[in-house]
Amino acid sequence: MNVLDLARPDLRGLKPYSSARMEASAAAVMLNANEAPQAFVSHAGPALNRYPMPQPPPLLAALAARYGVPESSVLAGRGSDEAIDLLVRAFCRAGQDAVLICPPTFGMYQVAAAVQGAKLQSVPLDARNGFSLDLAAVAAAVTASTRLVFLCSPNNPTGGVLPREPVLELVRRLHGRALVVVDEAYVEFSNAGSLADVLLQYPNLAILRTLSKAFGLAAARIGCLLADPQVIELLRRIMAPYPLPQPCVELALAALQQSAAVDAWVRSVAAERERVHASLRLLPGVLDVWPSQANFLSFRVSDAQASWTALAARGVVVRDVSHYLGLAGALRVSVGTAAQNDAFLHALKESC
Numbered sequence: 281m282n283v284l285d286l287a288r289p290d291l292r293g294l295k296p297y298s299s300a301r302m303e304a305s306a307a308a309v310m311l312n313a314n315e316a317p318q319a320f321v322s323h324a325g326p327a328l329n330r331y332p333m334p335q336p337p338p339l340l341a342a343l344a345a346r347y348g349v350p351e352s353s354v355l356a357g358r359g360s361d362e363a364i365d366l367l368v369r370a371f372c373r374a375g376q377d378a379v380l381i382c383p384p385t386f387g388m389y390q391v392a393a394a395v396q397g398a399k400l401q402s403v404p405l406d407a408r409n410g411f412s413l414d415l416a417a418v419a420a421a422v423t424a425s426t427r428l429v430f431l432c433s434p435n436n437p438t439g440g441v442l443p444r445e446p447v448l449e450l451v452r453r454l455h456g457r458a459l460v461v462v463d464e465a466y467v468e469f470s471n472a473g474s475l476a477d478v479l480l481q482y483p484n485l486a487i488l489r490t491l492s493k494a495f496g497l498a499a500a501r502i503g504c505l506l507a508d509p510q511v512i513e514l515l516r517r518i519m520a521p522y523p524l525p526q527p528c529v530e531l532a533l534a535a536l537q538q539s540a541a542v543d544a545w546v547r548s549v550a551a552e553r554e555r556v557h558a559s560l561r562l563l564p565g566v567l568d569v570w571p572s573q574a575n576f577l578s579f580r581v582s583d584a585q586a587s588w589t590a591l592a593a594r595g596v597v598v599r600d601v602s603h604y605l606g607l608a609g610a611l612r613v614s615v616g617t618a619a620q621n622d623a624f625l626h627a628l629k630e631s632c
C-alpha cells in the first residue's frame with residue numbers, strides 16, 4: 281500500500297499553484313514575478329525585492345544534514361505549527377477522517393483538527409503512572425477513519441519521552457492505516473535519540489523538528505517535517521507559494537552553522553533543568569514535580585491560579601497548565617538563565 285492512499289483523494293490530483301520562483305530562480309534578467317528589479321528601501325540584511333525560493337536548497341541541505349535524512353524527505357515551513365496544519369489538511373476529509381492525540385499534550389494538534397473539521401480521538405497518558413503511554417492502547421483505538429496519530433516526545437507539557445521500540449512497533453502495526461507523526465520539538469534536550477535515523481524504513485512515519493526551541497530562533501518561524509518524499513511532495517502542493525521569508529532563511533542558515541554553540545547551550549539548559557527540578561522537590565508548597573527531558577518543568581501546587589498570580593505579581597510569568605487532562609493544580613516553567621531560575625524559585629517559595 282502507498283502512504284498516499286491515506287491522504288485526501290481530492291488532493292492527489294490537485295494541480296499545485298506554480299509560482300514564478302518555482303518556474304525560474306536565477307537568470308541575468310529576471311522579469312517574471314512583478315518584483316522590484318532592485319532593492320531601494322535601505323535596511324540591514326539581505327535585499328528583499330525578489331520573491332524567495334519556496335524551499336531554499338541551502339536551507340533544505342542544512343536541515344537534511346543536521347537531521348541525517350535526504351533533502352527529499354524535508355519540508356521547511358513556518359515553524360512546525362505549519363507542518364501540523366498541512367498534515368491535517370492533507371490527510372483528513374472534514375467530517376469524516378480523524379486525528380488521534382494523547383492528552384495532556386501540545387494544543388495545536390487539536391486546534392488544527394478543529395479548523396479542518398476532522399474528528400478527534402483521544403488516548404490519554406496514564407496520569408497515575410508518570411504520564412506514560414500505553415502504545416498498544418493507541419493501536420487498539422485506531423479506527424478506519426483515523427488518518428493521523430500525533431505522539432509528542434518529549435511531551436509538552438509533561439516532559440516525558442516515549443520509548444523508541446514501542447513507537448516503531450506502533451508505526452509497523454499502523455502501516456497502511458495511519459500516519460504516525462512524532463513531534464520532536466524538544467528532542468535535543470533529552471537523552472532519547474531522534475527517530476530520524478529510521479525514517480526511510482517507514483513510509484507512514486513523520487517527524488516534526490523545529491529551530492524554535494534548541495536553536496533559540498522562535499521569532500524566525502522555521503521548523504520542518506521529515507517524512508516520505510511523497511508526503512513532502514503532497515504537502516508542498518497545498519502550502520503557500522512563498523512560505524519562508526528570506527531574512528528568516530538566512531538567520532536559520534547562520535544558526536545551523538553554529539552546531540557547537542547550540543549543543544553547548546542545550547547541555548547547559550539540561551543541567552539547569554535538573555538543578556531547578558531538585559530545588560522544586562524541596563519546596564514544601566510543591567506537591568509534585570514531573571521529571572522532564574525538555575526545556576521546561578511541570579509541577580503541582582495546591583492552587584495553580586493563586587500561585588500563578590502571586591508569581592506574576594513578583595515579576596515571574598509561568599504557564600498555567602492546570603486545565604489539561606490530569607494536570608489539575610499544575611504550572612509549567614521554562615528553564616531560563618541561572619539568574620532567572622533563581623528568581624523564579626525565590627518567588628515561588630513565597631507564592632505557594
Ligand SMILES: *Cc1c(COP(=O)(O)O)cnc(C)c1O
Pocket residue numbers: 358359360361362386432435436463465489490491492498501502503
Ligand atoms: C513549541 C512547540 C512546537 C512548535 O514549534 P514551532 O516550530 O515554533 O511552530 C511544536 N510542538 C511542540 C510540542 C511544541 O511545544
